Amino acid sequence: MAKxxxxxxxxxxxxxxxxxxxxxxxxxxxxxxxxxLVEYYIAVADPLLRAIGERPxxxxxxxxxxxxxxxxxxxxxxxxxxWVQSATITFPSGRTAAEVCPTEPAVIAWAANLGTxxxxxxxxxxxxxxxxxxxxxxVDPPExxxxxxxxxxxxxxxEVLADAxxxxxxxxxxxRGVHVLVRIRPEWDFVDVRHAVIAxxxxxxxxxxxxxxxxxxxxxxxxxxxxxYNQAARDRTVASAWSVRGTPRATVSTPLTWDExxxxxxxxxxxxxxxxxxxxxxxxxxxxxDEVFGLETLLQWYARDERDHxxxxxxxxxxxxxxxxxxxxxxxxxxRD
Numbered sequence: 105m106a107k108x109x110x111x112x113x114x115x116x117x118x119x120x121x122x123x124x125x126x127x128x129x130x131x132x133x134x135x136x137x138x139x140x141l142v143e144y145y146i147a148v149a150d151p152l153l154r155a156i157g158e159r160p161x162x163x164x165x166x167x168x169x170x171x172x173x174x175x176x177x178x179x180x181x182x183x184x185x186x187w188v189q190s191a192t193i194t195f196p197s198g199r200t201a202a203e204v205c206p207t208e209p210a211v212i213a214w215a216a217n218l219g220t221x222x223x224x225x226x227x228x229x230x231x232x233x234x235x236x237x238x239x240x241x242x243v244d245p246p247e248x249x250x251x252x253x254x255x256x257x258x259x260x261x262x263e264v265l266a267d268a269x270x271x272x273x274x275x276x277x278x279x280r281g282v283h284v285l286v287r288i289r290p291e292w293d294f295v296d297v298r299h300a301v302i303a304x305x306x307x308x309x310x311x312x313x314x315x316x317x318x319x320x321x322x323x324x325x326x327x328x329x330x331x332x333y334n335q336a337a338r339d340r341t342v343a344s345a346w347s348v349r350g351t352p353r354a355t356v357s358t359p360l361t362w363d364e365x366x367x368x369x370x371x372x373x374x375x376x377x378x379x380x381x382x383x384x385x386x387x388x389x390x391x392x393x394d395e396v397f398g399l400e401t402l403l404q405w406y407a408r409d410e411r412d413h414x415x416x417x418x419x420x421x422x423x424x425x426x427x428x429x430x431x432x433x434x435x436x437x438x439x440r441d
Contacts, residue, residue: 132352158229184214193339242331298336299403
C-alpha cells in the first residue's frame with residue numbers, strides 16, 4: 105500500500121481520470137483529503153464549467169496541500185491528456201503561452217488531481233481572447249475589516265451598476281471579500297474594461313467615502329474597503345465561482361443572491377458543505393447569461409471624470425509595462441520626499 109493510498113479512477117462523462125495518492129491530507133485542520141477535493145470538483149463540475157468553460161484558466165496548485173507552497177500554472181502541464189484543450193494567451197510583456205482551456209468536466213477532475221485548488225479564468229472566451237466578456241469587481245477589505253464591510257460596499261457597487269444600466273451577480277471570494285460579476289458584450293479591450301471599473305470605483309467612493317476607496321497605495325486607504333480596479337488589467341484574474349481556496353477550512357468561492365449575501369458567513373461554504381448547498385439552492389450565476397450589457401455609461405463617466413475633474417488613468421500593477429496615460433508608479437509619501 106502506498107503511503108497515501110493506491111491510485112483510484114473516476115469515470116467523468118466518459119473519460120477516465122486517474123487520481124494518485126487519494127488519501128493524502130490536503131487540509132490538516134479538517135482532515136480533508138485529495139480524494140475529497142476531487143470528489144468535490146466532480147460534484148460541482150457543471151456550474152464550474154459554466155463559469156470557466158472556453159476560458160483560458162490559470163491553475164493555482166497546492167501539490168503539498170494548504171500548508172505547502174502554492175504556485176500558478178499558466179501553461180498546460182507536461183503529460184496532460186490529449187483531451188485537455190488550450191488557448192494561447194498574451195501577457196502584458198507580449199510573450200504568449202498555451203494555457204488550459206476547460207471544455208468538459210473531466211478537465212476539472214484532472215486538474216484537481218494535480219493539486220489545483222483555485223481555478224483562475226481570464227475574463228475572455230475563445231475565440232475573442234483580447235475582448236473581455238465579463239466585468240469583474242473585486243471588493244477587498246483590509247486586514248482590520250471583515251466580510252460584513254465588504255458586503256456593505258458591494259451593496260453600493262450594486263446600486264452604481266444599476267445606475268449605469270448593469271446587473272451584477274455576487275459571490276463570496278472564499279475569504280473576507282466579495283466579487284461582483286457582470287456579463288458584457290465582447291466589444292471592448294482590456295484597457296477599456298479597466299477604465300470602466302475605475303469609473304465605477306470612483307462613483308462608489310463618492311457615495312460612501314468613509315467605507316470605500318479606489319486608492320492604489322495602501323497608505324492612502326485609511327482602513328477602507330478597496331475596489332481593486334487592477335483585477336481588470338490583462339493577465340489579472342480572480343478565483344472563479346465554485347473554486348476551493350487555500351484556507352485552513354477549505355472554503356469555497358460561492359455564488360449567492362444579494363439577499364443571501366447579506367446574511368452569509370463565508371466560512372459556512374466549504375468543500376464539505378457546498379455540494380449540498382448547490383443541490384438545495386442551485387447556481388445563482390446561471391442567470392448571468394440571460395442579459396448581456398454594454399459599458400457605454402461607465403466609459404462616459406470615465407471620460408467625464410477626466411474632462412471635468414482631471415482624473416485620468418491610475419497606476420498599473422508593478423509587473424506591467426508602462427502604459428499610455430498612466431501616472432508615475434511612485435508611492436505618494438516617497439514622491440513627496
